[in-house]
């Protein structure tokens with residue numbers, strides 16, 4: 001039986017537009033730019049870190065805050081440029097992307113477009129003409145290949161402060177393509193000054209004028225951002241990318257994490273306060289035992305909770321008035337590549353706020369939170385190595401003020417890195433807050449794991465790679481395109497924590513016909529296993545008897561796999577592998593180079609999934625941001641340490657609202673390798689942003705969430721306990737090496753697949 005070399009994922013339908021490459025071929029640099037005299041001046045300034053404005057040629061070089069070159073009217077033929085932009089916008093899908101760092105629409109890498117299309121012609125223009133110009137000005141010899149994408153920033157889109165240092169990028173460029181862009185539309189390219197490796201303030205804002213080009217040297221000072229787009233009238237369009245050095249050694253991307261001390265200083269609770277303060281401030285119902293039990297139950301289930309009217313109205317009002325008073329001194333907190341919001345100087349706070357803060361950091365509040373969460377929040381004697389020590393949880397807090405344009409980037413370092421944390425916050429001055437007002441607090445999972453598990457992994461025969469959803473959704477699906485239609489006689493499926501897997505089939509020749517079920521939804525994990533996270537990597541093999549007749553007797557070239565996990569919301573699930581077998585002979589040549597374009601389902605699912613609150617192996621990350629025009633909003637935040645693991649939540653007795661926002665991934669750089677989808681631009685522009693699980697900014701609502709999970713340590717020799725594996729396709733010595741390692745990790749090895757085997761490697 002031949003193994004069908006799985007798949008390419010459905011390709012975008014051919015557009016009716018004929019290659020408009022002729023337009024692009026006729027794009028020429030405006031001749032004043034490349035005159036010998038201009039280039040000489042620019043080169044000299046660039047090399048000496050000096051600024052020069054060759055105004056006659058419309059070109060400027062900046063020596064600080066880092067080396068930047070700004071070219072106005074890059075190409076001479078504006079009509080041609082309009083044609084090109086028109087074709088590109090129609091041809092290039094630009095799905096929306098959002099992380100804590102950015103929100104915009106972006107195409108996949110333009111270089112992946114087929115030959116003889118307007119896109120490939122544009123890439124050639126970038127690689128030849130633009131690279132030539134950049135090389136002349138900078139004196140660098142650059143790699144022939146450019147990494148480029150098309151980006152579209154709609155209303156309220158932005159890209160926060162970053163330095164572009166990734167993947168050996170040497171020169172970044174942006175070519176702006178929207179006609180008549182005006183100052184009041186926002187979307188400026190802001191350049192930051194820096195000090196000691198940290199961005200400090202914006203020293204230059206560049207208007208993204210049509211047909212202007214900016215390029216700059218990517219270095220540890222190249223901090224820049226795209227300010228929020230403030231117009232609904234048109235999107236900010238650009239082609240942007242990076243040139244690399246030809247033989248730059250591959251080195252890991254700098255983390256850009258620039259470790260910054262946590263915003264909070266941790267303190268032990270105060271014991272001075274009398275308990276009556278608690279009854280004075282906190283609404284009675286939250287002090288009642290049965291309410292606390294109910295709250296605890298909900299926290300156990302969801303790991304977060306929002307308690308409306310946590311404080312008695314009278315006190316909440318007093319606090320609000322004091323916080324809004326002009327007596328309070330607010331300081332902006334940075335650095336801009338990490339956060340931007342204001343923090344109150346404690347000494348300037350009014351008496352009620354101070355009293356309230358004392359309550360929040362008192363042992364009584366710790367005890368109340370302990371009752372609600374069942375986390376260990378009060379001092380405990382701990383026996384360790386025959387000795388007893390008193391462990392006292394600590395808290396850190398801030399009184400923050402948020403307004404339009406403020407943000408924090410997700411970072412575990414905002415919390416203690418090694419200690420689990422309970423995040424607690426209370427909002428003031430946001431009565432009648434609407435969704436339009438923005439300012440949500442969102443909890444997001446690590447996106448970087450998800451980036452490692454794209455659907456492409458299902459076609460790269462690497463057993464270590466899997467396809468996983470990036471955060472929980474009841475079901476996710478992927479469509480695989482085979483090289484030809486065949487009868488599928490049997491299927492092997494390696495599970496990755498899905499409870500059920502269903503396989504459907506279709507034909508590319510009849511795209512409108514619904515998929516037909518080939519393998520009915522089959523159980524891979526019991527509800528108990530799913531909840532406990534055990535036995536999530538079973539392999540099951542389905543013979544033709546287990547596949548549905550008459551479907552199994554017919555030829556199909558599309559395979560849709562639907563995975564679902566209704567029992568455990570906190571697991572990234574998907575497929576480890578799927579192998580389809582056919583008795584028909586498959587022509588090797590056709591199947592060896594599967595082309596993979598993730599289908600819309602995946603891209604959409606990914607977008608949808610990424611925004612959900614999820615719990616993955618690592619700590620959850622937090623994001624706070626305010627992007628629309630709200631009245632000034634105030635938040636106060638208290639973080640308390642915690643110990644146990646728990647999950648997401650909903651409100652106790654009163655309602656808490658979770659409101660849709662947008663998708664977040666926690667990658668720290670704009671996506672340069674996006675999936676392409678079949679969604680035309682016109683559709684995407686009207687795409688509503690996928691829902692996210694966000695904490696609504698409710699007036700006087702109290703929110704709590706455990707944001708870190710302590711990984712359970714396991715002995716190395718037990719890491720693969722319970723795994724019984726067989727190996728296929730590995731040659732010695734690699735084979736022996738893997739086998740030995742797996743055995744050392746507690747797995748059992750079998751030479752052939754048999755009952756009891758759990759993994760096929």
Ligand SMILES: O=C(O)CCC(=O)C(=O)O
Nearest residue numbers: 164174189226238240670
């Ligand atoms: O569009 C711009 O002005 C800058 C884009 C950018 O910085 C990026 O994509 O990394």
Ligand SMILES: [Fe+2]
Nearest residue numbers: 163164172224
């Ligand atoms: Fe950038």
